[in-house]
Amino acid sequence: MVIDKEGEVFSIQTIDLTKRFAKKRHRGFFGFLRKNQSKNKHKEKNDVTVALDKVNLEIRPGELFGLLGPNGSGKTTTIKCLSTILIPDEGTAIVNGFDTQKETAMVRASLGMVVGGERTLYWKLTARDNLTYFASLYKMQRRHAKKRIEELLETMQLSDRADERLEDYSTGMRQKVAIARALLHDPPILLLDEPTLGLDPNFSRQIRRQIRELSEKHGKTVLLTTHYMDEADQLCDRVAFINNGKIVAVDTPNRLKAMVKEKGLVEVTVYRPPAGIEKHIRSLLPDAEAVKLIPGDEDEGNPSRIKIIGGTAEEHMETIIDALRQKNVRIGSLNVGVPTLEDVFIKLTGAKLTEGRT
Amino acid sequence: MMKSTYQQSVLRSNLSVVWNELVKNIKSLLAYPAILVFWAIFPIFWFIPFILQGQAFVGGFESASFAQITGSGEYVPFIVIGAVLNSYVNTLLYGMGENIRKESYQGTLDYVLAAPCNKAYVLIGKALSESVSSTIFAASQLTISVILFGMKITLGVMLPVFFIVILLMLGLYGMSLILAAFSLMYKQSYDLSQTIGYVFYIFAPVRYPVESLPTWAQIFGKLIPLTYALIIVRSFMLLGTDFSAVYLEVLALLIIDIALLLAGFYLFSWMEEKTKKSGTISHH
Secondary structure, three states: OEEOOOOOEEOEEEEEEEEEEEOOOOOOOOHHHHOOOOOOHHHHHHOEEEEEEEEEEEEOOOOEEEEEOOOOOOHHHHHHHHOOOOOOOEEEEEEOOEEOOOOHHHHHHHEEEEOOHHHHOOOOOEHHHHHHHHHHHOOOOHHHHHHHHHHHHHHOOOHHHOOOEHHHOOHHHHHHHHHHHHHOOOOOEEEEEOOOOOOOHHHHHHHHHHHHHHHHOOOOEEEEEEOOHHHHHHHOOEEEEEEOOEEEEEEOHHHHHHHHHOOOEEEEEEEOOOOOHHHHHHHHOOOOOEEEEEOOEHHHOEOEEEEEEOOOHHHHHHHHHHHHHHOOOEEEEEEEOOOOHHHHHHHHHOOOOOOOOO | OOOOOOOOOHHHHHHHHHHHHHHHHHHHHHOOOHHHHHHHHHHHHHHHHHHHHHHHHHOOOEOHHHHHHHOOOEHHHHHHHHHHHHHHHHHHHHHHHHHHHHHHHHOOHHHHHOOOOOHHHHHHHHHHHHHHHHHHHHHHHHHHHHHHHOOOOOHHHHHHHHHHHHHHHHHHHHHHHHHHHHHHHHOOOHHHHHHHHHHHHHHOOOOOOHHHOOHHHHHHHOOOHHHHHHHHHHHHHHHOOOHHHHHHHHHHHHHHHHHHHHHHHHHHHHHHHHHHHHOOOOOO
């Protein structure tokens, strides 16, 4: 663990962590002939994506910490740098007191991770075979590993199907095996990257309950990345928002939501909103800080939502309703003043969590 | 500091990594039952055409001119030994690179690389699993040649032959590590494996005696581990010699093995580091 100058202890600490990726350029069939033609510095700068830009995080022991951001914001890159799969270009990451670049074996032994979900297992092997194999990679003694595997299969309610190949499992069951693998060597720190992605509500609930237990009952430090705001709100002690590789805010979910509550918030669920509806509402409410349309899937019973944040939105609900009626938009419901973490993210970045890089 | 159940009994845990990697690969392979049919039938197609071609040319199973070059007039065992040892080249060279590529494609490579064990033992486990399938294939070829062509195998000679096969495999492990390193970086190694396989096939005496090659090609062939393995094994099995007659070839094979293994492990670690920096390690 890391102890800073004030004597505070951290399980995970990153200091100015920076990672850049070269953009792949496709030069065509005879591209190799053109390889050295562009030595233009400005162009070279544009050929690099900054995935992490001086990221500073401090996560305390036993804390359930959420890292939230849209796709491509840098969540998975952060996890891969912490787990030594990627080497950062600049900065330092310290995990359980070990430097990720200098003490890789000890960092790896301190971590369990769930990255990439169900695809990261051997589908032609059984759950027990998968866990036995990974236990050996974590240098667990055979007898201890066997006992631990039985315990985990029991905890994950997979004992009765432990000797079936994973190709016969459901997505949720495979995700449980992935979590069991992360817990095999009983690591003090868990890195969970979108652990409920693609799961049905029942499995999602089960996985969330297990994550909460791991933190509360077993004292694990959990770094959870997700773009499900409700999940982060329910589970996390603190959350950090990341956008375009930069941390834009870190605090408890309640304190973050209070930032929006003070300002005022209106959320309208609508059906088939026309293009340009955001601009239209914004023109009527010039003091609003953000107007965002979050597209839904009406066939799946999820209508689109329009969020109006800040200004005097709450006092001008009639204006909003009239604006929508003018455009023949059917209104499903209208809520006032109940902010979510998504609202905070919109306010801070102007982007939606479902968007990619802004 | 919180402790994990990370254990550090070095030798046992490293052997366990090798064993579990071997078991995992064999179980994954056997999940496709068609592979057993392949192992049983494919060896026939591997060398029978050459035997029949030889028979058509010389009108029997023996040739006087062949005896002048090699010391033995029977060309069937000559071809069978060439085919059997070359099958190790085929499976080992293609196997490792493809195995790494498959791990990368199915998303398991990140987890293997993020584990605290030494990755060299994972690679050894992978190489061993390829050796098991190669040996089954080779045994299948030998059995077919005994049944169909009456090839005689003396059991006493099999122990030194097996020793040479192990030396050959060590050199091929080194080469397959180099190919696996390329697979890590460039996400495919099949074409390179195939090219090397053909180079071996032409410059090593797989189908013809080394004396049939021009002098420059014979010199090039001496850089290939398969050349020495073929010379030694044929010397044991066809001429009935022992190690004293081929100790220089054994030494040369050993030196090539060490050089290839060192180059393989170094290149793999270097490529792993490079791909972790470039961020392409998880790509496929």
